[in-house]
Amino acid sequence: MDFDFKFMIDTFFMALKGIPTTLMLTVTAMLIALPAGFFMAVVRRSKTPAASQLIAVYVSYMRGTPLILQIFLLYNLLPTVLNVLFQALHIPINIFNVSNSIYAIVIFSLCETAILEEVFRSALGTVDKGQLEAASTVGLSPFQGYIHIVIPQALVSALPVLCNTTTDLIKMTSLAFNMSVLDMTAIAKIQAAMQLSYIEAYLSIFFLYLILVLVIERIFGLVERRLRIYQKG
Amino acid sequence: MLELKGIHKNFGKHEILKGINITVEKGDVVAILGPSGSGKTTLLRCVNFLERADHGVINLEGVETNCKTAGKKDILRIRKKVSFVFQNYNLFKNKTALENVTTGLIVAQKLPREQANAVGKELLNKVGLSDKYNSYPCKLSGGQQQRVGIARAMATNPDIILFDEPTSALDPELVGEVLDVIKKLAKEGVTMMVVTHEMGFARDVANKIIFMDSGSVIETGAPREFFRAPKEARTRQFLKRFIDEPEYII
Numbered sequence: 001m002d003f004d005f006k007f008m009i010d011t012f013f014m015a016l017k018g019i020p021t022t023l024m025l026t027v028t029a030m031l032i033a034l035p036a037g038f039f040m041a042v043v044r045r046s047k048t049p050a051a052s053q054l055i056a057v058y059v060s061y062m063r064g065t066p067l068i069l070q071i072f073l074l075y076n077l078l079p080t081v082l083n084v085l086f087q088a089l090h091i092p093i094n095i096f097n098v099s100n101s102i103y104a105i106v107i108f109s110l111c112e113t114a115i116l117e118e119v120f121r122s123a124l125g126t127v128d129k130g131q132l133e134a135a136s137t138v139g140l141s142p143f144q145g146y147i148h149i150v151i152p153q154a155l156v157s158a159l160p161v162l163c164n165t166t167t168d169l170i171k172m173t174s175l176a177f178n179m180s181v182l183d184m185t186a187i188a189k190i191q192a193a194m195q196l197s198y199i200e201a202y203l204s205i206f207f208l209y210l211i212l213v214l215v216i217e218r219i220f221g222l223v224e225r226r227l228r229i230y231q232k233g
Numbered sequence: 234m235l236e237l238k239g240i241h242k243n244f245g246k247h248e249i250l251k252g253i254n255i256t257v258e259k260g261d262v263v264a265i266l267g268p269s270g271s272g273k274t275t276l277l278r279c280v281n282f283l284e285r286a287d288h289g290v291i292n293l294e295g296v297e298t299n300c301k302t303a304g305k306k307d308i309l310r311i312r313k314k315v316s317f318v319f320q321n322y323n324l325f326k327n328k329t330a331l332e333n334v335t336t337g338l339i340v341a342q343k344l345p346r347e348q349a350n351a352v353g354k355e356l357l358n359k360v361g362l363s364d365k366y367n368s369y370p371c372k373l374s375g376g377q378q379q380r381v382g383i384a385r386a387m388a389t390n391p392d393i394i395l396f397d398e399p400t401s402a403l404d405p406e407l408v409g410e411v412l413d414v415i416k417k418l419a420k421e422g423v424t425m426m427v428v429t430h431e432m433g434f435a436r437d438v439a440n441k442i443i444f445m446d447s448g449s450v451i452e453t454g455a456p457r458e459f460f461r462a463p464k465e466a467r468t469r470q471f472l473k474r475f476i477d478e479p480e481y482i483i
């Protein structure tokens with residue numbers, strides 16, 4: 001079998017067209033999961049009855065089952081269930097018209113939220129409780145104390161892990177092809193199947209993912225350097 | 234000016250404060266002494282509601298607050314007038330020395346930034362840190378951090394400052410600079426309540442000594458009488474350690 005270098009380059013440039021989709025999935029899921037995960041972390045740390053337990057169950061469900069299984073379940077089961085429900089309630093929405101990208105965003109957001117809940121919960125734990133006490137002694141409300149003192153410190157300590165989870169998420173979005181979303185992986189897969197040149201097609205997106213991840217890591221590195229000034233003085 | 238009446242505090246089954254009564258007049262420097270675990274920290278923390286006492290009344294400037302039933306507004310009112318200096322400084326790690334002093338003014342009291350900065354700089358000058366405005370706490374020595382802590386406590390122009398062992402986390406050679414700042418404030422008439430193990434400081438700076446043991450006030454007095462002729466056996470026993478101590482300097 002000959003290595004088809006030209007095909008690999010061609011696929012590389014075709015897969016480039018998938019980058020916006022991959023990034024869109026990553027960024028949207030991240031934008032939803034960041035506040036949601038943070039909010040859940042705060043609720044869970046406050047040990048609010050019922051809510052904390054609910055979050056704990058949610059997180060261990062999302063973290064304890066393979067993502068691919070959740071995708072199969074949600075993507076295949078949910079539309080059917082919703083369809084039956086909508087019809088029973090005479091809601092005039094055809095659930096099967098909902099774009100596949102929406103499903104992908106929902107599932108990745110749900111998954112990332114669970115991950116970030118844990119990230120933020122441990123990050124908030126790294127901030128000494130004396131910080132919030134000191135804030136209260138100078139007249140700050142707990143909310144103000146969180147905004148000005150606790151969260152900035154927690155974010156800095158969470159940053160390296162946030163970088164990891166973002167790059168993980170980029171890689172996770174490659175599962176979107178299971179929901180017929182045309183991301184980088186899906187494009188490469190289609191090309192590979194058409195030409196029966198799997199190695200070349202996969203190698204091309206292999207490099208693409210690598211480049212994307214390196215860029216993300218670089219960006220986080222820069223942000224972290226800026227935010228960490230108070231630890232260097 | 235500040236009157237604590239019947240302050241009780243339990244942690245679980247343990248009765249940590251067993252009905253504390255203390256009166257502080259304007260300009261007083263009250264030193265609170267007592268063995269470890271006697272409830273000194275807990276008492277201070279109850280005064281500005283870092284800990285909520287189970288029973289008791291706090292009378293501040295004639296306004297009585299019931300510890301058990303105090304709401305957010307009551308607590309905020311007390312915190313506005315009562316500042317706290319922590320044993321381990323608890324400076325905001327993500328803020329510069331100046332920001333540590335001004336955050337309360339800007340965020341809680343909504344003072345314009347320039348005005349807050351002016352106040353902050355003046356206070357930092359006062360504690361001898363005119364060259365450290367923009368230093369982060371991690372770049373300051375313990376003594377410098379505690380002096381920022383004192384400046385921060387002064388910022389809101391409080392009626393009284395509570396000090397919880399302000400020098401006991403410091404290396405011995407840094408204790409002096411912090412005590413000097415506290416002495417200076419005392420001379421200026423700032424009212425304060427200081428938990429301390431520095432007997433020399435208590436004797437020379439305080440005008441009122443309170444000795445606590447196992448959650449109760451055992452003895453109260455002026456420093457002269459207190460150190461020369463303590464009335465209670467437990468006080469004598471406690472003081473004996475400190476009188477003997479210099480002999481053991483290595």
Ligand SMILES: Nc1ncnc2c1ncn2[C@@H]1O[C@H](COP(=O)(O)OP(=O)(O)OP(=O)(O)O)[C@@H](O)[C@H]1O
Nearest residue numbers: 244245249267268269270271272273274275276398
């Ligand atoms: N949050 C808490 N939960 C349970 N017990 C506590 C708590 N805080 C303090 N205690 C207990 O209350 C008692 C008094 O503690 P406190 O810190 O007030 O003593 P202290 O006089 O300040 O002692 P030290 O001189 O060592 O600082 C101790 O036995 C301590 O174990």
Ligand SMILES: [Mg+2]
Nearest residue numbers: 273274275398
């Ligand atoms: Mg103490």
